[in-house]
Amino acid sequence: MVVDDTTSVASQATRHILPQQVAGDTDATLPEPIGVQINLANISYNDQIILENIKLNLEPGKTTCLLGPSGVGKTSILKTIAGFLALSPASSIETSDGDPLQGRISYMDQSDLLLPWASSLDNVLISARLKGERPDFDKANQLLDQVGLQDKKQAIPAELSGGMKQRVALARTLMDDSPLVLVDEPFSALDAITRHRLQGLFAKMLHNRTVLMITHDPMEALRIGHHIFVLSGNPVLLSPDLKMTGAVPRDPASETLRQRYELILSMLGMTRDDR
Amino acid sequence: MSRLFRITVTLGGLLSIWAFITWVTELPKFILPSPLLVFYKIIERYDTIAEHAATTAIEILLGLAIGISLGILSALTISTHRQVKQWVMPVLIASQAIPVFAIAPLLVLWLDYGITSKVVMATLIIYFPVTVNFLDGLNRTAPAWMDMATLMQQQRRSFRLMKTYRIYRFVRVPFALPALASGIRIATAVAPIGAVVGEWVGSSSGLGYLMLHSNGRMQTDLLFAALLTLTLMSISLFYLVDFLLRIAIKWHADQTY
Numbered sequence: 354m355v356v357d358d359t360t361s362v363a364s365q366a367t368r369h370i371l372p373q374q375v376a377g378d379t380d381a382t383l384p385e386p387i388g389v390q391i392n393l394a395n396i397s398y399n400d401q402i403i404l405e406n407i408k409l410n411l412e413p414g415k416t417t418c419l420l421g422p423s424g425v426g427k428t429s430i431l432k433t434i435a436g437f438l439a440l441s442p443a444s445s446i447e448t449s450d451g452d453p454l455q456g457r458i459s460y461m462d463q464s465d466l467l468l469p470w471a472s473s474l475d476n477v478l479i480s481a482r483l484k485g486e487r488p489d490f491d492k493a494n495q496l497l498d499q500v501g502l503q504d505k506k507q508a509i510p511a512e513l514s515g516g517m518k519q520r521v522a523l524a525r526t527l528m529d530d531s532p533l534v535l536v537d538e539p540f541s542a543l544d545a546i547t548r549h550r551l552q553g554l555f556a557k558m559l560h561n562r563t564v565l566m567i568t569h570d571p572m573e574a575l576r577i578g579h580h581i582f583v584l585s586g587n588p589v590l591l592s593p594d595l596k597m598t599g600a601v602p603r604d605p606a607s608e609t610l611r612q613r614y615e616l617i618l619s620m621l622g623m624t625r626d627d628r
Numbered sequence: 629m630s631r632l633f634r635i636t637v638t639l640g641g642l643l644s645i646w647a648f649i650t651w652v653t654e655l656p657k658f659i660l661p662s663p664l665l666v667f668y669k670i671i672e673r674y675d676t677i678a679e680h681a682a683t684t685a686i687e688i689l690l691g692l693a694i695g696i697s698l699g700i701l702s703a704l705t706i707s708t709h710r711q712v713k714q715w716v717m718p719v720l721i722a723s724q725a726i727p728v729f730a731i732a733p734l735l736v737l738w739l740d741y742g743i744t745s746k747v748v749m750a751t752l753i754i755y756f757p758v759t760v761n762f763l764d765g766l767n768r769t770a771p772a773w774m775d776m777a778t779l780m781q782q783q784r785r786s787f788r789l790m791k792t793y794r795i796y797r798f799v800r801v802p803f804a805l806p807a808l809a810s811g812i813r814i815a816t817a818v819a820p821i822g823a824v825v826g827e828w829v830g831s832s833s834g835l836g837y838l839m840l841h842s843n844g845r846m847q848t849d850l851l852f853a854a855l856l857t858l859t860l861m862s863i864s865l866f867y868l869v870d871f872l873l874r875i876a877i878k879w880h881a882d883q884t885y
Contacts, residue, residue: 436782437775456782462772470802470879482798483777483791484784509879529783 386414386563387457387532388449389434395441396429403429407591409565409582411533413449416556416564416601418574421584422621427567431535434565435460448532459531463538465518467510467525473497474506477525489528496524500554516547520554527558534559536566540573549605552576556601571617575610577601583620592620661849669853676838681857683834687743687823688865691750695819696812698751699758703808706759707766707800708792724756728825736830746831750822757814765807769800806880809873816869820862835861 393407403426411417421427432438434446435458448454467476477496478488497506500520510518519539526534539555540548556577568574574581575597583592595613597603603610643663649655650662657665670677702720706713728749739745777799781791827836835858842850 432775435775435779437778456784458779458782460776460779462776464770464772466770466773466776468799468802470877479798480780480783483780483794485786485790485794486784511879529780531783 384530384532385450386561388413389454389533389563389565390445390447390449391430391434392445392447393430393433393441394443396426396433396438397441398426398429404584404589409591410580410594411563411565412580413563414561415579416559416566416577417580417582418578419565419567419582419584420571420574420617420621421569421589423569425584425589427569427584428537431537431565431567434458435535454533457532459526459529459534461522461526461534461536461539463541465510465515465522467518467521469510472507472509473502473513473521473524476510476521477528479525480529493524493528496527497521499558500524514547515543516551519543519551523551523555523558532563534562534564536564538568539566541569548573553602571614571621572605572610575613575617576603576605581617583617585621658846658848661852665849666852666856669849670856673850673853677835677853677857680833680835680838680854681861683743684820684823684827684836684858685861687746687750687826687834688819688861690743690747691754691822692815692819694747695751695754695815696758699755699811699815700762700808702755702759703762703766704796706763708796720756720759723752728753728822732825732829736826741830741832746823746826746834749826750819753818753822754815757818758808758811761811761814762804762808765804766800768807769803773799773803805877809877809880812873813866813870816866817862819865820858824858 389409389411391407391409391411394405395402396404396407407430409417409419409430419427419430429438433440433444434454436455440446446454468479471479474490474493474497477493478490481488494506497503500523502517502520502524505513505517510521513521522539526536540551543551552573553576566574566578579597579601581595581597583595584590585592595617597613599609647663650660653660661669702716706716731752732745732749735745735748739748774795777795781795823834824836824839827834828840831837835854838854839851842848842854
């Protein structure tokens with residue numbers, strides 16, 4: 354029987370990861386979160402400029418969501434920040450502490466990117482192995498406990514459900530304690546209930562870390578984002594910062610979220626006829 | 629169990645057809661001996677057949693060991709040194725475009741009648757499928773994985789050589805193992821061709837030699853006995869290798885043969 358995301362596992366995970374406990378557990382190792390000012394004059398794909406004048410300000414220790422329809426170039430922005438696409442002239446990426454961003458980024462993909470032959474534990478430890486460091490088994494075990502996989506540590510990905518795989522991927526992302534975490538539509542391949550639970554877990558686990566998350570789901574951004582930027586229109590423009598208040602994950606049924614949801618949908622080009 | 633059953637049924641069926649044909653057509657035994665006759669021959673000339681089979685087996689196994697090792701090394705070299713590929717690949721393809729039959733006499737001429745020319749022949753045809761399959765596997769590592777690994781490795785200063793080694797050790801080579809296994813399966817299936825062709829062209833030992841020898845003396849039953857032995861040897865070798873590969877790469881849900 355697949356026990357993924359049952360209430361017991363979820364509540365157990367929740368018990369482990371109350372925000373104050375996270376802060377208490379990891380204060381010693383977690384570096385001061387950094388802010389990042391991103392100013393991209395343009396982004397091109399196949400020699401064609403697809404985005405212009407992207408200004409994003411990532412607040413330290415907060416989750417910033419970049420929301421937009423598919424194919425608008427969200428992933429290109431992420432790749433530019435990660436350093437895989439060349440920075441165009443007149444563009445800049447600056448950090449609040451002045452040090453370069455390179456070497457301080459963790460990445461979480463929409464596909465789990467787990468090694469199919471390795472156990473959950475080994476998957477979480479892969480970063481240390483790739484860096485030639487001594488694997489920190491205690492920390493890996495602790496993170497797997499926190500994401501609710503205490504009894505799946507020796508399971509290989511084929512034995513895990515989609516939600517469990519993303520939990521392993523989340524634990525692997527957190528292993529590095531990177532000052533900046535880039536996340537590309539992490540839950541888009543999951544069913545609605547699993548996605549909802551994982552968003553909650555995600556928000557708690559990434560508490561007090563600087564996160565840039567790409568998503569095409571407005572409700573996802575509203576639930577776990579502290580700042581939301583919307584990419585929309587033709588030519589594509591970046592909206593001003595939509596600041597969200599209150600603790601994450603937010604209740605999707607609340608009136609504030611409903612109003613914001615309407616607003617975002619209209620920004621994404623939804624008209625009265627579409628309803 | 630069901631697999632063993634299928635093999636038995638197929639083998640029994642083929643033997644029955646063979647026996648039926650000899651019974652109906654009443655061909656002389658130097659044209660087509662009956663399976664029973666061949667079976668008697670195997671028992672009668674057991675020691676001769678075993679001796680020649682051992683030679684061929686050694687040639688095949690040595691060819692496999694050398695061909696697979698060279699194939700793995702070449703694939704790793706080509707994959708880590710992009711520019712090598714443009715130089716080496718045309719040579720590799722050319723080596724495959726020349727039929728092994730055509731160069732067999734040359735190899736025997738250069739390397740003598742002994743085992744070496746046969747091992748080289750087997751190596752030649754084993755090397756290519758292993759190299760190409762493994763290389764394909766190495767080059768197919770998901771780009772997103774490479775990006776993520778790059779970000780992880782950027783977090784710590786290290787020699788580029790060590791970074792490359794680690795990413796091959798922990799990510800790219802394991803990802804490519806199923807492709808390598810395909811290459812090794814093909815290699816195992818074709819390895820006997822190389823050995824036997826070599827023996828045909830010039831040798832004093834081996835199942836190929838025994839076949840040619842008995843063919844020349846109208847001992848068709850002995851020829852069939854040698855042929856049957858070679859077939860059994862090749863099939864057992866293939867299934868053994870397939871079995872070992874499947875155990876080695878358990879995580880990869882593969883189709884069964």
